[in-house]
Amino acid sequence: xxxxxxxxxxxxxxxxxxxxxxxxxxxxxxxxxxxxxxxxxxxxxxxxxxxxxxxxxxxxxxxxxxxxxxxxxxxxxxxxxxxxxxxxxxxxxxxxxxxxxxxxxxxxxxxxxxxxxxxxxxxxxxxxxxxxxxxxxxxxxxxxxxxxxxxxxxxxxxxxxxxxxxxxxxxxxxxxxxxxxxxxxxxxxxxxxxxxxxxxxxxxxxxxxxxxxxxxxxxxxxxxxxxxxxxxxxxxxxxxxxxxxxxxxxxxxxxxxxxxxxxxxxxxxxxxxxxxxxxxxxxxxxxxxxxxxxxxxxxxxxxxxxxxxxxxxxxxxxxxxxxxxxxx
Amino acid sequence: xxxxxxxxxxxxxxxxxxxxxxxxxxxxxxxxxxxxxxxxxxxxxxxxxxxxxxxxxxxxxxxxxxxxxxxxxxxxxxxxxxxxxxxxxxxxxxxxxxxxxxxxxxxxxxxxxxxxxxxxxxxxxxxxxxxxxxxxxxxxxxxxxxxxxxxxxxxxxxxxxxxxxxxxxxxxxxxxxxxxxxxxxxxxxxxxxxxxxxxxxxxxxxxxxxxxxxxxxxxxxxxxxxxxxxxxxxxxxxxxxxxxxxxxxxxxxxxxxxxxxxxxxxxxxxxxxxxxxxxxxxxxxxxxxxxxxxxxxxxxxxxxxxxxxxxxxxxxxxxxxxxxxxxx
DNA sequence: CTCCTAATCGATACCGGTATCGATACCGAA
DNA sequence: TTCGGTATCGATACCGGTATCGATTAGGAG
Numbered sequence: 001x002x003x004x005x006x007x008x009x010x011x012x013x014x015x016x017x018x019x020x021x022x023x024x025x026x027x028x029x030x031x032x033x034x035x036x037x038x039x040x041x042x043x044x045x046x047x048x049x050x051x052x053x054x055x056x057x058x059x060x061x062x063x064x065x066x067x068x069x070x071x072x073x074x075x076x077x078x079x080x081x082x083x084x085x086x087x088x089x090x091x092x093x094x095x096x097x098x099x100x101x102x103x104x105x106x107x108x109x110x111x112x113x114x115x116x117x118x119x120x121x122x123x124x125x126x127x128x129x130x131x132x133x134x135x136x137x138x139x140x141x142x143x144x145x146x147x148x149x150x151x152x153x154x155x156x157x158x159x160x161x162x163x164x165x166x167x168x169x170x171x172x173x174x175x176x177x178x179x180x181x182x183x184x185x186x187x188x189x190x191x192x193x194x195x196x197x198x199x200x201x202x203x204x205x206x207x208x209x210x211x212x213x214x215x216x217x218x219x220x221x222x223x224x225x226x227x228x229x230x231x232x233x234x235x236x237x238x239x240x241x242x243x244x245x246x247x248x249x250x251x252x253x254x255x256x257x258x259x260x261x262x263x264x265x266x267x268x269x270x271x272x273x274x275x276x277x278x279x280x281x282x283x284x285x286x287x288x289x290x291x292x293x294x295x296x297x298x299x300x301x302x303x304x305x306x307x308x309x310x311x312x313x314x315x316x317x318x319x320x321x322x323x324x325x326x327x328x
Numbered sequence: 329x330x331x332x333x334x335x336x337x338x339x340x341x342x343x344x345x346x347x348x349x350x351x352x353x354x355x356x357x358x359x360x361x362x363x364x365x366x367x368x369x370x371x372x373x374x375x376x377x378x379x380x381x382x383x384x385x386x387x388x389x390x391x392x393x394x395x396x397x398x399x400x401x402x403x404x405x406x407x408x409x410x411x412x413x414x415x416x417x418x419x420x421x422x423x424x425x426x427x428x429x430x431x432x433x434x435x436x437x438x439x440x441x442x443x444x445x446x447x448x449x450x451x452x453x454x455x456x457x458x459x460x461x462x463x464x465x466x467x468x469x470x471x472x473x474x475x476x477x478x479x480x481x482x483x484x485x486x487x488x489x490x491x492x493x494x495x496x497x498x499x500x501x502x503x504x505x506x507x508x509x510x511x512x513x514x515x516x517x518x519x520x521x522x523x524x525x526x527x528x529x530x531x532x533x534x535x536x537x538x539x540x541x542x543x544x545x546x547x548x549x550x551x552x553x554x555x556x557x558x559x560x561x562x563x564x565x566x567x568x569x570x571x572x573x574x575x576x577x578x579x580x581x582x583x584x585x586x587x588x589x590x591x592x593x594x595x596x597x598x599x600x601x602x603x604x605x606x607x608x609x610x611x612x613x614x615x616x617x618x619x620x621x622x623x624x625x626x627x628x629x630x631x632x633x634x635x636x637x638x639x640x641x642x643x644x645x646x647x648x649x650x651x652x653x654x655x656x
Numbered sequence: 657c658t659c660c661t662a663a664t665c666g667a668t669a670c671c672g673g674t675a676t677c678g679a680t681a682c683c684g685a686a
Numbered sequence: 687t688t689c690g691g692t693a694t695c696g697a698t699a700c701c702g703g704t705a706t707c708g709a710t711t712a713g714g715a716g
Contacts, residue, residue, distance in 0.1 A: 003445075003467070003702090005701090005702055006703065006704095007702080007703095015665075017666090017667095017704090018665070018666060018667080018668095018704080018705085019664085020703095021704060021705090022664095022665085025704085028663095029663070029664060029665075030663095030664070030665080031663080031664060034664080034665085046466070046467070048439070048442050048443055050384075050443065050445060050702055050703065051445070051703095052380050052383040052384045052389060052444070052445055052702080052703090053384055053671090053701070053702035053703040053704085054702085054703060055671090056378075056381055056384055056670095056702085056703080057670075057702085057703055057704050057705085058671085058703090058704075059671070061380060071399060071405055071408055071412065072402070072405040072406050072408070072409040074400070074607075077400040077402075077405045078400050080400070081398070081399055084399065084424055084425075085426070088425075093423050093440065094423065094424050095421050095422065096408075096412055096422050096424055097412075098409065098412055109416075112421065114376050115376055115377055115378065115379045116379050116380070116421065117378060117379070117380055138374070139331075252607075255610070256610070278400075279402075279607040279610070279611065282580050282583070282584070282607070282610075282611040283607070283610040283611055283612060284611060284613070285612070286612075331672090333671090333673080334672070334674095335672080335673095343695075344695065344697075345696085345697095346675085346695070346696060346698095347694085347695060347696075349674060349675090350694095353674085356693095357693070357694060357695075358694070358695080359694060359695085362694080362695085377672090378671090378672055378673065379673095380671085380673090381671075381673035381674085382672085382674080383673095383701090384671090384700090384702065384703090385672085385673055385674050385700075385701050386673090386674075386701085387701070
């Protein structure tokens with residue numbers, strides 16, 4: 001059985017395809033009885049409209065592309081959920097493209113999404129290069145940046161204030177008595193990571209503490225990256241009694257490493273993360289962290305692109321709150 | 329700037345649209361020089377093909393719909409990742425539809441995906457009703473069932489052997505000396521949960537232990553469901569020294585409840601979960617569980633629908649392995 | 657009765673590709 | 687020279703909708 005078309009309905013109802021269209025879409029210029037007749041025929045035949053044809057005609061796909069590093073990363077999973085949920089409410093569908101933190105994959109993914117003629121893109125860029133994203137401006141394809149603060153793109157952007165958050169996190173460690181605080185971050189080109197590092201430095205300076213380069217480890221990725229960074233610090237005999245970690249995922253690795261090294265948390269070393277992913281309260285010790293509004297990032301990013309009431313907003317900066325648990 | 333079409337290329341290259349199509353798609357019946365000329369024009373103009381038009385013409389969208397309860401649930405996030413990754417390799421895109429374990433949402437989501445003329449659907453059904461899925465058979469839309477074992481649908485299916493896994497998990501608790509083992513599960517119509525419960529009963533009987541109804545709690549959902557079920561058991565003064573929980577997410581709630589009740593794990597009560605979500609090794613105590621092949625479920629489901637080499641397989645049953653950690 | 661207007665509806669172009677089929681030109685063979 | 691075959695290419699229909707515009711009809715006003 002193939003799909004029923006408006007032509008089939010037209011034949012059964014004894015009207016033109018145009019009249020069918022009018023009936024199905026609740027348009028004017030149609031008699032009530034004719035409308036009823038058409039709708040009955042459509043129902044009887046089991047008509048389901050074809051969005052490909054509609055997209056072609058309307059030059060609008062009602063699809064939004066979401067480009068993130070990994071949908072299985074709990075942070076991005078929440079953001080994606082925020083997008084999916086909001087998109088659904090607005091009659092949009094979401095096509096997912098994972099980049100695996102790889103620029104080529106990102107560029108390839110975006111190109112495929114343009115072929116789909118997505119109405120817009122919500123992107124958390126890999127940040128190695130921006131060529132593919134700048135390309136979007138050439139084609140005048142609407143897009144928004146999620147979860148990263150990027151200068152000079154002239155696009156809607158929703159992100160967390162990492163300098164503020166990093167500062168709050170670090171100050172908390174200082175107030176808890178930490179004297180030698182390390183920062184464990186992601187790749188240097190990751191602006192979210194580098195901003196949190198700036199906040200970290202700012203807090204140290206404000207409290208009269210010196211910024212030491214050998215206490216700053218960047219370049220790690222996810223759990224393993226956090227683990228390796230701690231091992232690095234220890235291998236270099238660097239003293240530390242507090243660690244501010246770029247995000248909770250890396251903090252998992254940090255905690256794993258400290259446990260293996262029999263270093264007691266929080267007695268010997270205090271650890272604070274960032275994001276507050278769902279499982280931070282269940283790990284051992286439960287993780288003190290900065291609670292970010294993940295679902296909202298996805299929701300707001302979508303609305304900045306597609307909700308006419310929100311489109312005048314070029315930049316939305318969110319604030320994270322300190323959540324105190326056992327690790328610090 | 330609007331999109332470049334084949335017509336534009338044709339004009340610039342001085343050929344017909346048909347010749348353009350031949351050049352772009354590497355088809356025969358075209359002179360090498362003409363082809364070169366066309367490709368150059370296409371490149372110069374920045375042509376990007378339009379998949380909506382292609383879908384309409386080819387009656388094939390190269391889109392697969394993924395219908396799951398929640399992409400932020402770590403189990404389903406991994407499955408989704410498996411689908412996305414495999415789909416990408418096959419030139420497909422994924423549209424996500426979360427059901428939130430609600431039948432109406434599932435039915436609505438599936439209908440929208442049909443409007444997109446997806447080439448197939450990968451579904452983890454809510455299982456309250458199957459009307460919407462049976463509808464797919466009427467329309468002859470290919471679909472596969474992921475992660476659930478459902479009789480009578482006559483569709484490809486990939487799932488974990490819950491009776492086997494449930495049995496292994498329960499037997500492990502028995503071997504560890506548990507005498508009163510509780511089962512905490514999900515909704516009764518969830519076949520994955522009920523099969524694991526069957527395995528639980530099977531293991532009890534095999535070891536000469538009686539199945540006690542007041543030790544079986546079903547109906548819970550995610551973390552909160554696990555938490556509530558433990559509180560229920562305790563409120564009813566039911567004695568237990570071991571708990572087999574339907575999945576790791578609910579196990580998180582179980583552990584939370586036991587901790588609050590100052591019940592020591594594993595000394596007083598041993599807990600075993602199912603799935604082995606990424607964070608099970610980080611929680612406190614780390615969770616003994618059954619490792620399920622999550623990514624593979626997504627991968628296999630996709631291939632069963634779209635890879636001609638795999639399409640003769642109607643059913644793939646995966647086996648989970650016991651992962652021993654601290655909780656049991 | 658004629659004219660005007662509103663209500664209703666159909667014919668058709670169009671969106672951007674692909675596929676079918678026919679047209680043309682050129683070649684070598686008879 | 688004529689013919690058939692092959693290589694190359696274009697005209698056009700088509701996919702399934704929507705939108706524009708024109709046609710038809712009926713009813714009321716003059």
